Amino acid sequence: MAFSLFGNNKEQKEDAMPVKQNVVMVPVSAIMPNRFQPRQVFDERRITELAETIKEHGLLQPIVLREYEPEHYEIIAGERRFRAVNELKWDTVPAIIQKLSDDETASLALIENLQREGLSPIEEAQAYQALMKLNQLTQAQLAGEVGKSQSFIANKLRLLKLSQPVQDAMMAHEISERHGRALLAVTDKQQAKLLKRIMSDHLTVKDAERLIQRMKVKTKKKPTTRSVSGDTRVAVNTIRQSIKMVTDAGLPIEAEEQNESDRYRIIIDIMKKEKE
Structure with missing residues (x-):
């Protein structure tokens, strides 16, 4: 997922020599999380497991930062590692410092997280929406940049039309993306009613779709009655x-x-x- 959309980066030559990146030690207290972090839910158990791995084997991959003020840094990539070393009470952490604008920082944070597992469908949709806004892209342009089809991007973005309770349930992995897609067919009020049923009765997607179909039949306006032979x-x-x-x-x-x-x-x- 290689982006070339950030300001002057469009002018970079493909055959340009890579810049050597130096690893430096940065005080943990001088680092803040990325304001544009798309991942809203962090599994604390997994963070603790990562901390134990780092404690035993060390931090094998430096975090990536940018200096937004003198001696004040913002995370570009590696927030889980940052949380883990915080848990270990480290004073400093190995890092690579890059010079980036706000838009570049936001875009790279979004891309870095989209490449990793664990994002909920809603977080993924929000990340695509943010990338489009930051870089003034159409769905087709974004699809080309991230190596997806336009229909894939469109289907993800449609999830953001769901009511907030349904989005929250998907964010917490309490219902699946397929459940969410099925619920797009009904109103927000109906979504709330169906969401409770899906979660309380542990309904499969097919069960939910049958319920939705019956609900749509009940609410459909009855046509003019014709005589029955x-x-x-x-x-x-x-x-x-x-x-x-x-x-x-x-x-x-x-x-x-x-x-x-x-x-x-x-x-x-x-x-x-x-x-x-």
Whole structure:
């Protein structure tokens, strides 16, 4: 995911010699987290595990900083490592200092995190949105820069249209991205109701999609009723009687009827019995 979009960096030649980067020791107290960090949730257990690894083997990869004021530094890459050495109470940490603008710092922080695992779908979508805004990119341009399809970027950005409670649940990995995509089909009020059901009953994506479909059928405006032919009426009554027979036999069934302009639709869900 190589970016060449940051200000004068567009003018750099591809065959330019790489600049040697010196590692220096920087006081931990002089370092602040990146203001543009896309990762909003850090797993404290994993930070502690990383701290134990660093304690045993040392910090194998320096963190990357920029000096935004004399002797004051901001993290560009390596916030998890910074948190780990803080936990170890280190006084100094090995670092590489780079000269970058605010926009460059923000973009590199976003890219560095997008290359790592663990970002929630919402954090990933927010990172793509921020990159587009910082670098004045269209979805197609961003897709080309990060090596993704435009539809991939568009689908990620659509997640930001979800209601805040749903986004929060995805951020905490309490529901999946596929759950979120399914919930895009209903209103914010309906999302809140369905979210509670999904989480309390541990519904699969398919279960959630069935619930959403039934909810949409119930809320759909009924069309003008047309007369039903005798044959159709017989067929509908036969199905109703069959549903009643199965229900009377003790098998739970949910049925939705819809009288449309050119057809009569009956949706039947046969519910699985819970184990006693």
